[in-house]
Amino acid sequence: MHVVYPVVVSALLFSIGVYGVLARRNAILVLMSVELMLNAVNLNLVVFDIWLRDRLHGGQVLTLFIIVIAAAEVGLGLAIVLSVFRNRRTIDIDRLRDLTERDLIGPGPDAPVGSDPGPDGPLGSGPDTPVGSGPGPAGAPPGDSPDPGPADPPAPGSEGGAVLDRSEAG
Template identity: 60%
Template sequence: MPLILPLLLAVVLFCLGVYGVLARRNAITMLMSFELMLNAVNLNLVAFDAWRLDGLATGQTLAVFVITLAAAEIGLGLAIVLLLFRGHGHVDADAARDLLEKGADR
């Protein structure tokens, strides 16, 4: 399989993720968009590792680290979203600005 096909798929996934982060205000949708971007990075890592054929599996190893980072990010992000929903009844990222302390806003 040529290298361009997984790279094009990764570009599409990354662009969808960027659009989801910039255009949407729902915190759950933003977390899913971050996951799309991380999956695009993983796809690039594995595709370049398969293309390079070095035997060290460096790209696959880095992809495992990125998956671990994504799992930690989702765990922390979902905890914040659940706390936001429990306290305010919504998960709107723009409306979360009232979480600032009174002395912290400038």
């Protein structure tokens, strides 16, 4: 067996996994693509173990370990995905953008997907400054509710979702 054939298959499988991680929006599909990448690595390990005739079988043992770690990773990843779904009612990765600063600029989460918001930051600094300084004082005036207003729609969903799920679990 030439080593080239399995290794090329592994490289192509890894590239397909990279495409899936980058191009998919659903979080579970991203997890599946991560599994594809892990399987590419497993195939590499097995092939090199057989090629090098490792006396300790390091490659195959490490493959077994990676399979176990992948099982743990999928379990934890799905728990995180379910927690996100319970709080946000969506697992769309493009819409989970709480850690970005664009939500403070525009309320629509779908608008800046196509257009590059990079130059939008320094250019639109005029209307930005009151909103951008909002997290600085950390919401000191409680009557400042119009500012987090555009970010509100997940929050009632999260309350309703939490209550609903708790009623389901209870």
